[in-house]
Amino acid sequence: xxxxxxxxxxxxxxxxxxxxxxxxxxxxxxxERHYDRIYRVSARVLxxxxxxxDLAQDVCVGLAARLPSYRxxxxxxxxxxxxxxxxxxxxxxxxxxxxxxxxxxxxIDSLARAGQAxxxxxAVWLRQMLSMLGADLRATxxxxxxxxxxxxxxxxxxxxxxxTVSWRMHEARxxxxxxxxxxxxxx
Amino acid sequence: MxxxxxxxxxxxxxxxxxxxxxxxxxxxxxAMAAFDDHRQGIRREVRRKGQVPDRGTSWLRRIKMxxxxxxxxxxxxxxxxxxxxxxxxxxxxGTVEQRVAEAGPDSRTERERMVREEPRALxxxxxxxxxxALPGASPRARRLARELPAAPPPESSMQQVAPTxxxxxxxxxxxxxxxxxxxxxxxxxAEEPVSTFSIDVDTASYAFMRASLDRGVLPPRxxxxxxxxxxxxxxxxxPPASPDTPFAVHAALMPTPWxxxxxxxxIGIKGYVAARDSRPQANLVFLIDSSGSMRAPDRLPLLKxxxxxxxxxxxxxxxxxxVTYAGSAGTVLAPTRAVERAxxxxxxxxxxxxxxxxxxxxxxxxxxxxxxxxxxxxxxxVILATDGDFNVGITDPEALEGFVARKRESGVFxxxxxxxxxxxxxxxxxxxxxxxxxxxxxxxxxxxARKVLVEEAGATLFPIAKDVKIQVEFNPATIAExxxxxxxxxxxxxxxxxxxKVDAGEIGxxxxxxxxxxxxLAGSDGALTAPLRYGTREAQPATxxxxxFATISIRYKKPDARKSTxxxxxxxxxxxxxxxxxxxxxIRFAAAVAAFGQILRGGRYTGDYGYDDVIAAAQAARGEDxxxxxxxxxxxxxxxxxxxxxxxxxx
Numbered sequence: 001x002x003x004x005x006x007x008x009x010x011x012x013x014x015x016x017x018x019x020x021x022x023x024x025x026x027x028x029x030x031x032e033r034h035y036d037r038i039y040r041v042s043a044r045v046l047x048x049x050x051x052x053x054d055l056a057q058d059v060c061v062g063l064a065a066r067l068p069s070y071r072x073x074x075x076x077x078x079x080x081x082x083x084x085x086x087x088x089x090x091x092x093x094x095x096x097x098x099x100x101x102x103x104x105x106x107x108i109d110s111l112a113r114a115g116q117a118x119x120x121x122x123a124v125w126l127r128q129m130l131s132m133l134g135a136d137l138r139a140t141x142x143x144x145x146x147x148x149x150x151x152x153x154x155x156x157x158x159x160x161x162x163x164t165v166s167w168r169m170h171e172a173r174x175x176x177x178x179x180x181x182x183x184x185x186x187x
Numbered sequence: 188m189x190x191x192x193x194x195x196x197x198x199x200x201x202x203x204x205x206x207x208x209x210x211x212x213x214x215x216x217x218a219m220a221a222f223d224d225h226r227q228g229i230r231r232e233v234r235r236k237g238q239v240p241d242r243g244t245s246w247l248r249r250i251k252m253x254x255x256x257x258x259x260x261x262x263x264x265x266x267x268x269x270x271x272x273x274x275x276x277x278x279x280x281g282t283v284e285q286r287v288a289e290a291g292p293d294s295r296t297e298r299e300r301m302v303r304e305e306p307r308a309l310x311x312x313x314x315x316x317x318x319x320a321l322p323g324a325s326p327r328a329r330r331l332a333r334e335l336p337a338a339p340p341p342e343s344s345m346q347q348v349a350p351t352x353x354x355x356x357x358x359x360x361x362x363x364x365x366x367x368x369x370x371x372x373x374x375x376x377a378e379e380p381v382s383t384f385s386i387d388v389d390t391a392s393y394a395f396m397r398a399s400l401d402r403g404v405l406p407p408r409x410x411x412x413x414x415x416x417x418x419x420x421x422x423x424x425x426p427p428a429s430p431d432t433p434f435a436v437h438a439a440l441m442p443t444p445w446x447x448x449x450x451x452x453x454i455g456i457k458g459y460v461a462a463r464d465s466r467p468q469a470n471l472v473f474l475i476d477s478s479g480s481m482r483a484p485d486r487l488p489l490l491k492x493x494x495x496x497x498x499x500x501x502x503x504x505x506x507x508x509x510v511t512y513a514g515s516a517g518t519v520l521a522p523t524r525a526v527e528r529a530x531x532x533x534x535x536x537x538x539x540x541x542x543x544x545x546x547x548x549x550x551x552x553x554x555x556x557x558x559x560x561x562x563x564x565x566x567x568x569v570i571l572a573t574d575g576d577f578n579v580g581i582t583d584p585e586a587l588e589g590f591v592a593r594k595r596e597s598g599v600f601x602x603x604x605x606x607x608x609x610x611x612x613x614x615x616x617x618x619x620x621x622x623x624x625x626x627x628x629x630x631x632x633x634x635x636a637r638k639v640l641v642e643e644a645g646a647t648l649f650p651i652a653k654d655v656k657i658q659v660e661f662n663p664a665t666i667a668e669x670x671x672x673x674x675x676x677x678x679x680x681x682x683x684x685x686x687x688k689v690d691a692g693e694i695g696x697x698x699x700x701x702x703x704x705x706x707x708l709a710g711s712d713g714a715l716t717a718p719l720r721y722g723t724r725e726a727q728p729a730t731x732x733x734x735x736f737a738t739i740s741i742r743y744k745k746p747d748a749r750k751s752t753x754x755x756x757x758x759x760x761x762x763x764x765x766x767x768x769x770x771x772x773x774i775r776f777a778a779a780v781a782a783f784g785q786i787l788r789g790g791r792y793t794g795d796y797g798y799d800d801v802i803a804a805a806q807a808a809r810g811e812d813x814x815x816x817x818x819x820x821x822x823x824x825x826x827x828x829x830x831x832x833x834x835x836x837x838x
Contacts, residue, residue, distance in 0.1 A: 019222075027222050031215045036206065039214075043204030053210040060218035064225040093483060126198040145192060146199045169192075176191040 012076035020067040027067075031060055037077070037147075038084050044142040045088035047131055059087050074156060081147065081157040085139055092135060132179055133172055140168040368409060368675040370791055373715050377663040382671055383679040385691035386456070386655040386700050393419035396787070400826040403833070406787060413784030414673030414702065420780065420816050422699045422773040424457035433652045434458045434694065436739055436756040440763045441770040443705055444778050444804055445785075445796035448713030452669070452704040452758065453774045454657070454739055458694050468565040469505035470522070474553040476573035477511045477538050486574050486606045491535045493604070493636035494572070498532070499816075500640070501525035508556045509534050512549025522560045528815055550590070557599045569594075572604040604640075652743040654691045654751065657702060658684045661737045667714040668707040670792065672781050684742060687751050694743070701777050705792065706736070734759050775808035776817060783824055798828035 012030065019027035038059050043052035063083070070079050130138050136158075143154040144165070151169070155162040206214075374382070393416050399406035427435040437455040444451070473494060481487040498507065503526035509519040520534040553569045561567055591601050656679060661669050671678075683689040694700065707713035737758045742751045764770045767778075783801045785793045801824050809817045 022226055024219070024222065028215070028219060031218055035211050035215060039206040039211070040204050052204060053206060053214070056206065056210070057214035057217055060214045061221040064218060064222040122198050123202045126195070126202055129195060129198075141192075141195070142199075145196045173191050176195060180191060180194075 013072050016067055016070050016076055017072070020070070027064070031063070034077075034080060035060065038080070041081060041084045041142065041147065042088055044130065044146065045085060045135070045139050046091065047127070047138075051091070055088060055091055059084055062087070075153075078149075078153055078156055081143065081149070082159075085143075085157055088139075089135070129176060129179060133175060137168050137172045137175070140165055141172045144169060370785070370788060371671045371673075371675055371678070373668050373670045375668055375716055376661040376666040380661045380663055381658060381681050382661070382669065382704075383656065383658045383681050383684050384671065384674045384702070385677045385679055386657060386694060397823060400823050400830060403826070403830055405827060405830045408788050411784055411787045412673060412676070413781055413788065414677070416784045417673065417701050417703065417777050417780045418699075420776065420820070422455060422457075422701060422777065423810070424455040424699055424773065426457045426697070427459050430459050432459070432754060433743065433745070434741070434754075436741060436754060438739060438756060438758045438762050439770055439774055440706075440736065440758070441774065441778070442765075442767050444767065444800070445782055445793040446705070446713065448711060449705050449707050450713075450763075451778055452706050452737065453770070453777060454659070454702040454704075455773070456694075456700040456741070458652070458698040468562045469501060470557060470560050470562045470565055470567045471501075471506065472508045472510060472553045472557045472569045474549050474569055474571045475509060475511045475538060476549075476571075481574055481606070487538060489636065490572050490604070490606050491538065493640055494535055495532060496636055497640040498525060498528055506560055507531050508560075510549055510553045510556065511538060518552060518556065522556065554594050554599055558597065561598065567599045568602055569599060570602045570604060572606060574606050652694050652745060654687070654689075655694050655700075655741065655743040656684050656689075656691045658740045658742070659704070659737050660740070661706070662735050663709070664733060665709050665736050666706050667709045667711070668716060670705045672703045672705060673784065674702065684740070687744070687749065703777065703781050736760075736762075772808040772810035776805060776810065779804035779808060780820065783827070787827065798824050798831065
C-alpha cells in the first residue's frame with residue numbers, strides 16, 4: 001500500500017495533480033524532469049535555437065496556469081507534447097510572413113552553403129532535411145522518430161488521425177529520399 | 188527499406204538540441220515565479236470576496252510582485268527593439284500610463300515626470316546592465332540587450348526619426364538570420380588569372396528585397412545577393428541553335444556605368460529552348476479555395492505570391508484562368524494569355540478570403556474551363572490550391588475521385604497545392620491528385636513555392652543541364668584587375684571546375700544566367716592596385732594574346748549524365764563596345780540591376796553612382812519588358828531611394 005502510494009506520488013501524473021493543487025515542490029520536480037524535453041521539441045519544431053529557449057520558457061511559465069486542465073486522460077508526456085507543439089505552431093503562425101521570408105531565405109542560403117564545404121557536416125545536413133520537410137511533416141517525424149511516440153500517440157498530440165500520421169511518415173520518407181538523391185554527390 | 192528514416196534517426200540522436208544551463212535555470216525560475224503568482228492570484232480571488240483591496244497602493248504592490256517582473260522582460264524587449272530601430276516607440280504606452288492611472292489622482296507633474304523618466308531610466312538600466320542581470324527576461328530580450336551598444340541620448344534621437352512610414356514591428360534580425368559575406372574582392376589578373384563559380388538561378392534574394400522595400404525599409408545588406416537580383420530578370424539572349432549544345436554563351440565588354448575608368452564584362456548564358464513549337468503550350472486553370480479558413484498569412488497571401496511565381500515561368504502564349512470556390516464557386520478570370528501578367532496579377536490580388544468551401548462545384552467549373560480551351564499536345568492542368576478544408580459540397584469523396592480520374596482520361600490533369608495543411612484532408616487531396624495524374628505539393632514557405640512552382644514546373648519539366656560551373660581565365664596581358672560582382676556564396680575552387688563530384692547549379696530550358704565582372708584593362712588607370720616597384724613574375728602570354736581578354740569555360744552535365752562536358756568562348760576585341768549605348772538593352776539593364784544590388788550592399792565600389800542613376804539607366808534599357816518586371820524594378824528602386832532617405836544614417 002505504502003509502496004504504491006509512493007510510486008504514485010512520484011509519477012508524472014501524481015506530480016501534476018499535486019502541483020495543480022498548489023504543491024510547489026511537485027511543480028519544480030516536473031519542470032526539472034521535463035524541461036529538456038520541452039526545449040528539444042521546441043527547437044525541432046521551430047528550427048531555431050534562440051526561439052526555442054524563448055518558447056520553452058513561455059511553455060514553462062504557462063504550465064503553472066495550465067496544469068489543472070490535465071486530467072490524466074492520457075499520459076502526462078502526451079499532454080505535454082501537445083502543449084509544446086501547439087505553442088510552437090501558434091508561434092510559427094503568429095510570426096507569419098516576416099519570419100517565413102527570412103526562413104525561406106535562410107533555407108536557400110543553407111542549401112547554397114551545404115553544397116560546398118559543409119556538406120559532410122551531419123548537423124548541417126540534418127538542419128537542411130528538417131527544414132525541407134515543412135512544419136507538419138517535421139513535427140510528425142520528430143515525435144515518432146526522436147521522441148519515440150507510437151503513431152496513435154503522435155496522432156493524439158497533433159490532433160490528427162492515426163492514418164494521417166502514418167501517411168505523413170510515408171511522405172516524409174519519400175521526401176527525404178528525393179532530397180538525399182538530389183543532393184548526394186559524395187559516394 | 189527505411190534507411191532514409193534510419194539515417195535521420197541517427198542524425199537526430201547524434202545532434203540533440205541542448206539548452207544552455209542558463210536558459211534552463213531562467214525558464215524554471217520564471218515558471219516558479221509564475222506558479223507563485225498564480226497561486227497568489229487564486230488566494231486573492233478568494234479574499235476579494237470578503238474585502239476590497241486598497242486602491243491607492245495597488246500599483247506599488249504590483250511592482251513588487253513577480254508578474255510585473257515578467258512584464259518588465261516584455262517591456263525590455265520592446266525597448267531594445269525600438270532603440271535599435273531609432274528610439275522611436277520608446278515606451279509601451281499602455282504599461283506606463285496604466286501604472287500612472289493606477290497611481291490614483293496624483294499631481295499632474297508627477298504623472299508627466301513618470302512618463303518622461305520611465306523610458307529613459309529603463310533604457311539606461313538596460314544598456315548598463317549586463318544581459319545576465321535582466322532577471323526573467325526572455326532569451327531573446329537578453330540577446331537583444333547584448334547587441335544594443337548604448338542607449339542613444341533621447342532628445343536627439345527623437346528628432347531624427349521619421350516615424351510614420353517605418354513599420355513599427357520591423358526588426359533588423361538580419362544579423363542573426365543571414366550569413367554575412369563580403370563582396371568579392373578585386374583580383375590581380377597576373378597573380379590569380381582564374382575565377383571559378385557555380386551557376387545560380389535562384390532569385391530568393393530578389394523576393395526578399397522586394398518584401399522589405401514594399402514595407403518601406405531597406406533590406407539588410409546580407410540579404411542582398413547581387414547575382415540573384417540580376418538573374419531575377421529574363422534576358423533575351425540568343426539561344427543555341429541545336430540541343431546538342433544545351434546553352435549558348437555570350438560575352439560583351441562595355442564601359443562600367445559607375446566607373447569611367449573600367450569596363451564591365453558581361454557573360455550571358457541562354458539555355459536551349461526546346462524549339463518554341465515543340466515546347467508544349469500550357470492551359471492552366473487555378474482553382475483557388477478562398478474560404479474563410481484561408482485568411483491566415485500562410486494561406487491565401489502565400490498562395491497569391493506562389494502563383495505569381497508560377498506565372499513568371501509561363502510562356503507569353505500560355506493561358507491562365509482563375510476559379511474560386513467559397514460558398515459559391517465562380518470564375519474570377521477567364522482564360523488569359525500569360526503575357527497579360529498585369530491582368531492576371533490584378534485578379535489574384537482581388538481575391539479575398541471568406542465564406543465556407545464548396546469544393547465540388549469549383550472543381551466542376553475549373554474542368555469545364557480547362558476543357559473549353561483544351562490545347563492538343565499541350566499541358567492542360569487544373570491546379571487546385573487549398574488549405575485542405577475541403578468539406579462543403581463533397582458528400583462523397585469516392586465520387587469526386589472518380590470524376591477527377593475520368594477527366595484525366597480526357598487529358599486534363601489535376602495538381603494540388605496544399606497551404607497551411609494540418610488536417611486529415613491531406614490524404615484526400617493526395618488521392619485526388621494521384622487520380623488526376625498530378626502531384627500534390629505543400630507550400631509552406633516562399634522557398635517551397637519556388638521549388639515546386641518554378642524549379643519543378645519549369646526546370647524539371649524541361650531540365651537541360653545540371654552541375655553547371657563557369658570558369659573565366661583572364662589574360663594578364665590585356666586585363667590588369669578583375670572583380671566578380673555577386674556570386675560570393677557560389678565561388679568554387681579552381682580545381683573544383685574539373686571535379687565532377689563537386690555539385691553546382693542547374694539550368695532549365697530557356698533559363699538565362701548572367702554574370703558580370705568589372706575589369707580594369709592593362710595600361711588603363713582603372714586599376715585599384717598600384718604596380719609593384721620591383722615588378723612581378725612576367726606572365727607568359729599564350730598565342731595571339733593581345734587580342735583576347737579572357738576565356739570563358741563552362742562545364743555541365745546533361746540531366747542524366749555523370750560526366751561533364753565543356754564549352755569554351757573567347758572574349759576578344761570584337762566583343763568590346765566603346766560606348767555603353769552600343770550594348771544591348773539587356774546588357775545595360777543587367778548592369779543597372781548590378782549597380783542597385785551593390786548600392787544596397789553598401790556601394791563599396793560604386794562611388795557616387797546613386798539610385799537616380801540606376802533609375803535612369805534602367806529606364807533607358809527597359810526594352811520590350813513583356814512581363815512588366817523591369818517596370819516593377821524601377822518602382823522598387825524608387826522605394827529604396829525613399830527608404831534610404833528616411834533612414835537616419837543613409838545608405
